[in-house]
Amino acid sequence: MSAFASLVGHLADLLQPLFHTSSAAAAIVLFTAFVRLLVHPLSRAAARGQKARAALQPKVAELRKRHAKDPKKLQQAVMALHAEEKVSPLSGCFPSLFQLPAFFLLYHLFSNPEIGGEANGLLTHRLFAAPLGDRWADALGGDGVFGAAGLVYVGLFALVAAVATFNYRRMKRVMAVNPVSVDASGGEAVPGLASATKFMPFMSFFTLFSVAVMPLAAALYMVTSTTWSAVERAVLYRWQLAPRAGAQSST
Numbered sequence: 001m002s003a004f005a006s007l008v009g010h011l012a013d014l015l016q017p018l019f020h021t022s023s024a025a026a027a028i029v030l031f032t033a034f035v036r037l038l039v040h041p042l043s044r045a046a047a048r049g050q051k052a053r054a055a056l057q058p059k060v061a062e063l064r065k066r067h068a069k070d071p072k073k074l075q076q077a078v079m080a081l082h083a084e085e086k087v088s089p090l091s092g093c094f095p096s097l098f099q100l101p102a103f104f105l106l107y108h109l110f111s112n113p114e115i116g117g118e119a120n121g122l123l124t125h126r127l128f129a130a131p132l133g134d135r136w137a138d139a140l141g142g143d144g145v146f147g148a149a150g151l152v153y154v155g156l157f158a159l160v161a162a163v164a165t166f167n168y169r170r171m172k173r174v175m176a177v178n179p180v181s182v183d184a185s186g187g188e189a190v191p192g193l194a195s196a197t198k199f200m201p202f203m204s205f206f207t208l209f210s211v212a213v214m215p216l217a218a219a220l221y222m223v224t225s226t227t228w229s230a231v232e233r234a235v236l237y238r239w240q241l242a243p244r245a246g247a248q249s250s251t
Contacts, residue, residue: 002116004105009122024125024132028106028217032224035102040232042095047236052087103221110217122217128152132217156211156223163223163230164204170234204230 011027019026060078067074082088110133113120123133129148130139139149146154207226211219 001105001109001112005109005115005120005122008109012122012125021125022127024122025127025217025220028132028220029224031102031106032221033228035099036225036228036232039095039098042098043232044236046095047233049088050237053082056081056087099225103218103225106221107215107218110215127216127220130216132220133215135215136212152216153211156219157208160207160211160223160226161205163227164207167204167230167233168202174237 008024008027008031011030012024015026015030016023059081063074063077063081067077109115109120110122113123115122120133123131125132128151130152131149134149136153139145139147139153142149144150204226207222210222214222
């Protein structure tokens with residue numbers, strides 16, 4: 001933890017001439033971008049896996065008809081098909097899982113008043129008027145929603161809402177064009193998956209809650225990572241909307 005605190009502190013010092021009092025916040029954004037670059041190969045692999053699973057849907061549909069009265073056999077058959085085609089239903093989870101250590105490290109760094117037996121100097125850094133170790137509740141208890149610190153959170157909430165709306169609309173278009181492509185495990189082969197899929201477009205809005213309750217530094221990581229994911233997925237998964245474009249051109 002001390003080594004990581006020193007790393008963030010040195011990076012903030014390097015960025016200080018450009019960002020002044022918000023240099024530590026800029027360091028967090030840069031650190032998040034670096035983590036996402038490291039995870040990008042996994043994101044590309046997840047996109048390839050999603051495309052491969054979509055290509056298997058005709059075979060999955062045949063299995064669903066064949067084992068319509070036996071959900072257990074259907075699940076086993078779908079898993080066997082994935083194994084035969086060397087397609088992992090869990091590949092889409094790997095990018096998020098590999099980010100967790102970096103996120104928790106940053107979360108604890110800005111949650112502890114002491115690091116290595118000394119006062120945590122990073123807690124004195126700010127994003128504009130909002131301390132990086134504070135939460136939204138602290139801003140509300142200070143100058144209120146539209147105070148100097150509160151406006152920082154208003155800006156973050158607006159950015160997260162915009163990204164979440166973009167993700168929501170994109171996911172709805174994907175599900176409308178190719179609904180089976182978002183079903184990574186073969187529809188009802190996993191009990192309750194159909195119901196859970198309906199809530200997938202709303203998942204991005206949960207980031208609003210995270211920003212409200214986390215230390216600002218961790219919330220900044222979350223906002224940066226979520227924005228990166230929105231752009232990355234729009235580029236890597238653009239093939240999912242190809243059928244729609246083809247349909248429009250044919251009309």
